[in-house]
Amino acid sequence: xxxxxxxxxxxxxxxxxxxxxxxxxxxxxxxxxxxxxxxxxxxxxxxxxxxxxxxxxxxxxxxxxxxxxxxxxxxxxxxxxxxxxxxxxxxxxxxxxxxxxxxxxxxxxxxxxxxxxxxxxxxxxxxxxxxxxxxxxxxxxxxxxxxxxxxxxxxxxxxxxxxxxxxxxxxxxxxxxxxxxxxxxxxxxxxxxxxxxxxxxxxxxxxxxxxxxxxxxxxxxxxxxxxxxxxxxxxxxxxxxxxxxxxxxxxxxxxxxxxxxxxxxxxxxxx
Numbered sequence: 001x002x003x004x005x006x007x008x009x010x011x012x013x014x015x016x017x018x019x020x021x022x023x024x025x026x027x028x029x030x031x032x033x034x035x036x037x038x039x040x041x042x043x044x045x046x047x048x049x050x051x052x053x054x055x056x057x058x059x060x061x062x063x064x065x066x067x068x069x070x071x072x073x074x075x076x077x078x079x080x081x082x083x084x085x086x087x088x089x090x091x092x093x094x095x096x097x098x099x100x101x102x103x104x105x106x107x108x109x110x111x112x113x114x115x116x117x118x119x120x121x122x123x124x125x126x127x128x129x130x131x132x133x134x135x136x137x138x139x140x141x142x143x144x145x146x147x148x149x150x151x152x153x154x155x156x157x158x159x160x161x162x163x164x165x166x167x168x169x170x171x172x173x174x175x176x177x178x179x180x181x182x183x184x185x186x187x188x189x190x191x192x193x194x195x196x197x198x199x200x201x202x203x204x205x206x207x208x209x210x211x212x213x214x215x216x217x218x219x220x221x222x223x224x225x226x227x228x229x230x231x232x233x234x235x236x237x238x239x240x241x242x243x244x245x246x247x248x249x250x251x252x253x254x255x256x257x258x259x260x261x262x263x264x265x266x267x268x269x270x271x
Contacts, residue, residue: 002110004117006136006174008160010152012123014144015181018217019239020120021049022228023140026243028083029228032115035074037105038088039132040122041097047087050077051224061089064101070108079229084114094127102131125159135165138175141205144182145193150202153178157203177208179242184213185258196256209242211235212255 007020017040024036037060038046047053052075058068063086070086077083086105089096109117121132133139139160143153160174161167167174180199187193200207214235220227228239234255241251 002114002117003137004106004119004135005138005140006119006121006133007140007142008121008129008133008156009123009142009149010125010154010156011144011149014123014142014149015211015217016123016142017045017049017120018221018227019140019142019179019181019211020046020118021226022236022239023242023246024116024118025077025080025083025226025228026239027116027118027246028077028080030243030247031082033082033113034116034118035084035086035109035114036118036120037086038120039097039128040120041088041092041094041128042090043122044088044090046120047075047085048224049221049226050075050085052077052085052087053224056087059087059089060105061092061096063105064096064098070105070112094122097127097131099131099134103135106135125155129156130159130163133160133164133174136160136174137166138177140177140179140208141203142179142181143199143203145180145184145188145195145199147194150194150199154203157205176205177246178203178205179209179211180207181211182213183210183256185256187213189258196253207253208245209238210253210256211238211242 007016024034028034055075058073062068063073075085119132122128141153143149188195212234216230216233216235217227227235230236244251
């Protein structure tokens with residue numbers, strides 16, 4: 001049965017699209033037929049991070065408005081056999097998204113035997129974000145370890161619990177997962193960032209993973225490659241751990257402790 005997962009947050013720039021790309025890629029690498037949809041109509045960044053921007057001919061809105069079918073609009077990933085991308089429109093308004101149109105596309109994708117549909121939400125609480133979360137079965141709430149980001153994520157949790165299809169129908173609530181990105185244990189220790197415990201105390205959502213602050217994320221984005229493909233990088237390993245936990249495996253958190261500097265490194269000025 002197809003599962004719909006929304007990747008969401010209140011604040012922009014926290015790493016939603018980076019997460020959507022790596023999360024969808026990770027599921028595909030584990031053998032699941034996966035599609036990732038860009039709901040950020042008017043901006044469109046997912047195709048850049050997925051490295052398929054030049055292959056976009058038809059987009060999500062073209063499909064909703066009957067100007068193209070899914071077979072025409074879906075872009076097959078070049079690195080993963082089971083992964084497909086449905087890009088957003090850069091020229092339309094967010095009002096082009098409609099409940100009926102989005103529901104039909106999601107139903108048609110389910111009819112194409114996709115195991116997972118990943119909805120990459122725009123920031124905030126406007127139409128695109130509400131549409132991205134409306135039909136979700138599960139949600140990844142992405143937040144940075146800073147007060148404004150965590151506060152905005154708390155607002156999103158309220159929306160997930162009140163404005164989605166499951167909430168309106170009174171069925172089982174959306175299963176929520178907290179993902180903390182750009183985490184730097186040294187800055188937490190110095191009091192510049194909130195600690196994991198602080199964030200969990202505020203949001204009270206099960207923690208599925210911690211993605212370390214890393215230049216590899218920017219490097220991957222510039223190369224049009226999901227960060228999970230950066231072999232050996234901490235970010236890649238952290239996203240793989242997230243996939244494992246999402247699929248039910250128990251894994252200890254990594255990259256959350258300050259690395260201890262050895263005596264000789266301190267003596268000779270190493271970091």
